[in-house]
Amino acid sequence: MTAALLIGPAGSAAPEGEWHMAAKNHANTRYSALDQITIENAGRLQPAWTFSTGLVRGHEAAPLVVGGTMYVVTPYPNILYALDLARNGALKWKYEPKPTPSSQGVACCDVVNRGAAYFDGKIIYNTLDAHTVAVDAKSGREVWKTKVGDINRGESITMAPLVAKGKVLVGNSGGEFGVRGWVKALDAGSGSVAWTAYNTGPDRDVLIGPEFQPFYESDRGEDLGVKTWPPEAWRIGGGTVWGWISYDPELDLLYHGTGNPGPWNPEQRPGDNKWTAGVFARRPDTGAARWFYQWSPHDLYDYDGINENILVDLEWEGKPRKVILHPERNGYIYVLDRATGEVLAADPYAYITTTTKIDLSTGRPVHVEAKKPKLGEVVRDIAPAAPGAKDWQPAAYSPRTGLLYLPHQNLRMDQEVMEANYIAGTPFVGAEVRMYAGPGGHRGEFEAWDPIARREVWQIKEQFPVWSGTVVTAGDVAFYGTMDGWFKAVNARSGEILWEFKCGSGIIGQPITYLGPDQRQYVAVLSGVGGWAGAVVAGQLDPRDGTGALGFVNAMKDLPHHTARGGMLYVFRLP
Amino acid sequence: MRKFIRPLACLAALLASCSKEARQFRAGPATGRAPAIAQSELFPGLTAPPASGPNPYEGNAHALAEGRRLYRWFNCNGCHFNGGGGIGPPLMDDQWIYGSEPANVFATIVQGRPNGMPSFHQRLNDQQVWQIVAYVRSLGKLPDAGKPPQRASEKSAARDVKSDPE
Numbered sequence: 167m168t169a170a171l172l173i174g175p176a177g178s179a180a181p182e183g184e185w186h187m188a189a190k191n192h193a194n195t196r197y198s199a200l201d202q203i204t205i206e207n208a209g210r211l212q213p214a215w216t217f218s219t220g221l222v223r224g225h226e227a228a229p230l231v232v233g234g235t236m237y238v239v240t241p242y243p244n245i246l247y248a249l250d251l252a253r254n255g256a257l258k259w260k261y262e263p264k265p266t267p268s269s270q271g272v273a274c275c276d277v278v279n280r281g282a283a284y285f286d287g288k289i290i291y292n293t294l295d296a297h298t299v300a301v302d303a304k305s306g307r308e309v310w311k312t313k314v315g316d317i318n319r320g321e322s323i324t325m326a327p328l329v330a331k332g333k334v335l336v337g338n339s340g341g342e343f344g345v346r347g348w349v350k351a352l353d354a355g356s357g358s359v360a361w362t363a364y365n366t367g368p369d370r371d372v373l374i375g376p377e378f379q380p381f382y383e384s385d386r387g388e389d390l391g392v393k394t395w396p397p398e399a400w401r402i403g404g405g406t407v408w409g410w411i412s413y414d415p416e417l418d419l420l421y422h423g424t425g426n427p428g429p430w431n432p433e434q435r436p437g438d439n440k441w442t443a444g445v446f447a448r449r450p451d452t453g454a455a456r457w458f459y460q461w462s463p464h465d466l467y468d469y470d471g472i473n474e475n476i477l478v479d480l481e482w483e484g485k486p487r488k489v490i491l492h493p494e495r496n497g498y499i500y501v502l503d504r505a506t507g508e509v510l511a512a513d514p515y516a517y518i519t520t521t522t523k524i525d526l527s528t529g530r531p532v533h534v535e536a537k538k539p540k541l542g543e544v545v546r547d548i549a550p551a552a553p554g555a556k557d558w559q560p561a562a563y564s565p566r567t568g569l570l571y572l573p574h575q576n577l578r579m580d581q582e583v584m585e586a587n588y589i590a591g592t593p594f595v596g597a598e599v600r601m602y603a604g605p606g607g608h609r610g611e612f613e614a615w616d617p618i619a620r621r622e623v624w625q626i627k628e629q630f631p632v633w634s635g636t637v638v639t640a641g642d643v644a645f646y647g648t649m650d651g652w653f654k655a656v657n658a659r660s661g662e663i664l665w666e667f668k669c670g671s672g673i674i675g676q677p678i679t680y681l682g683p684d685q686r687q688y689v690a691v692l693s694g695v696g697g698w699a700g701a702v703v704a705g706q707l708d709p710r711d712g713t714g715a716l717g718f719v720n721a722m723k724d725l726p727h728h729t730a731r732g733g734m735l736y737v738f739r740l741p
Numbered sequence: 742m743r744k745f746i747r748p749l750a751c752l753a754a755l756l757a758s759c760s761k762e763a764r765q766f767r768a769g770p771a772t773g774r775a776p777a778i779a780q781s782e783l784f785p786g787l788t789a790p791p792a793s794g795p796n797p798y799e800g801n802a803h804a805l806a807e808g809r810r811l812y813r814w815f816n817c818n819g820c821h822f823n824g825g826g827g828i829g830p831p832l833m834d835d836q837w838i839y840g841s842e843p844a845n846v847f848a849t850i851v852q853g854r855p856n857g858m859p860s861f862h863q864r865l866n867d868q869q870v871w872q873i874v875a876y877v878r879s880l881g882k883l884p885d886a887g888k889p890p891q892r893a894s895e896k897s898a899a900r901d902v903k904s905d906p907e
Contacts, residue, residue, distance in 0.1 A: 268856070589815065
């Protein structure tokens with residue numbers, strides 16, 4: 167039996183019935199100890215109340231619950247709504263940061279926002295035009311607002327911040343715009359920038375110093391963030407931080423992934439392209455790098471390394487070990503020692519044609535020659551496709567079942583690369599892509615994975631990519647949503663569907679669960695299709711052009727026949 | 742990372758041909774190039790504005806090929822792909838937020854549009870913009886898709902380009 171211990175959120179004593187950050191806790195487990203909703207009674211769930219956001223783009227955010235209030239961040243224009251849980255979600259106030267409309271032009275994959283964080287009386291989140299804002303949780307008044315990026319360099323922000331040790335950690339988006347990726351720490355009280363760590367360039371910018379001890383040889387050496395690129399290419403080389411950040415208070419380490427190198431055309435950037443498509447462990451106080459591991463050195467397929475790093479303590483080969491569980495875009499689930507960055511295991515959880523394995527002695531993937539991109543040539547049957555076997559949509563881990571719950575996709579692609587021309591503020595990609603379903607014809611899966619046995623336990627096939635997040639509870643129920651609008655409760659042990667409800671629009675949001683003021687357990691999720699996968703509906707794209715939305719349209723031509731746009735929060739409970 | 746900053750090209754042929762009528766109206770901020778174009782189908786007093794003219798390159802196969810090349814080189818395809826859209830709206834369908842007439846598309850490219858369409862004013866000269874207009878309209882099979890449009894006989898493209906502002 168798995169002996170898994172959970173790390174509680176450091177310092178912040180969030181009551182178990184509340185939800186203070188998108189990933190629920192610093193360990194990013196999205197596990198809730200609430201157990202009123204069970205395998206036996208989940209079939210009787212009913213809608214309790216709903217709330218319309220009034221917007222039609224993709225709704226990826228996790229709502230927060232603090233005290234008797236729920237907070238919902240919308241996609242652009244990033245409105246923050248405060249809803250009164252004692253009055254069926256009646257609107258208390260709204261805050262409008264008014265990001266510049268032009269920022270919509272530099273959002274690669276719909277104008278989404280992945281949520282907020284609560285800390286010390288403030289709701290803190292990012293706006294599409296690269297500002298971080300802190301809003302008084304009671305009054306809705308702006309406390310501070312800090313400009314952290316520049317849309318004219320192609321920077322935007324879509325990620326949910328994490329607050330650790332009084333610092334707000336935020337990172338940029340723009341890996342398809344030739345930005346230089348970074349993560350910043352802002353003082354939670356004042357909003358001033360405490361440190362900035364770039365993920366390309368000289369060591370001093372990357373905050374690599376004497377403390378840096380990467381596990382693998384290929385990550386050791388001076389200024390690799392410059393030397394593993396053609397001259398100056400690191401300045402526009404990507405390595406953004408638009409995904410998840412986790413924090414281990416015992417080791418005092420932050421973990422964040424880094425996005426794909428730019429441009430997608432790999433022939434324009436020979437070298438390992440450090441420190442893109444990997445994971446950094448950093449000190450929250452200074453940003454100093456402790457270790458780094460690169461999932462995809464010299465990435466060939468837009469495999470951003472930004473997926474969640476879930477922190478759990480496992481009994482690994484007879485010994486307790488502090489690990490990271492990371493379902494990577496390249497199709498492997500990694501188990502890493504989170505003190506050292508050593509890869510303990512990397513097993514395929516999806517259909518893969520691009521690599522044959524991860525070589526555990528070097529940590530590097532072994533590539534299939536025939537699938538490597540070549541200038542002016544269409545390479546077919548590349549799997550996983552550009553969004554990977556799993557994109558941003560976060561998994562959950564239950565210490566009760568010892569299983570990881572993975573929403574993901576089953577897609578492959580045909581790709582042709584060509585020379586990309588860098589013009590600041592416009593896309594820097596150099597690839598033409600057409601995606602389509604992987605083996606079996608279904609495009610999505612929701613699966614349970616056993617990290618100790620290193621195998622899949624059960625799987626639910628879905629017609630469309632499962633682009634929603636998930637949550638798992640002590641009632642052994644997991645929740646997820648589908649892009650055609652079904653919100654589902656699943657038996658976390660068997661994979662049996664216990665209940666489903668048809669929401670107004672496709673679901674790509676992150677479900678949460680909480681205790682209401684009436685001490686009853688609720689489950690909440692945003693419906694509102696979009697995101698990269700749902701761009702064909704959210705952006706009303708023309709499905710005749712399969713290359714649309716970086717080739718995702720080709721795989722989603724039928725989505726407009728299954729769902730329409732419209733953001734709505736749904737809240738469910740037992741009768 | 743090339744720089745394409747060039748001095749403003751001479752006024753668009755269209756501006757020249759419309760300038761008489763345009764002077765009857767209040768002048769907007771001078772862009773020095775884009776003709777006055779209507780963004781509405783509502784005309785107070787039932788008075789429609791003067792029709793905007795055709796693309797001086799309408800029907801010109803070479804211009805179309807150049808337009809296609811420029812569309813890629815200036816990363817239009819990064820946002821609009823091959824017309825189906827992505828970050829920006831589709832250009833091959835029959836829905837046009839800012840109008841599909843050559844002058845509308847010209848103005849969109851030069852001026853930019855508020856919800857994320859960059860202004861290419863400083864990057865493209867008029868000739869390049871008209872070439873891109875021809876290509877953009879060809880994506881939706883609008884008249885200048887390489888075959889001679891109806892008004893081609895009345896107005897020669899070459900003459901339009903060369904005519905000087907009064």
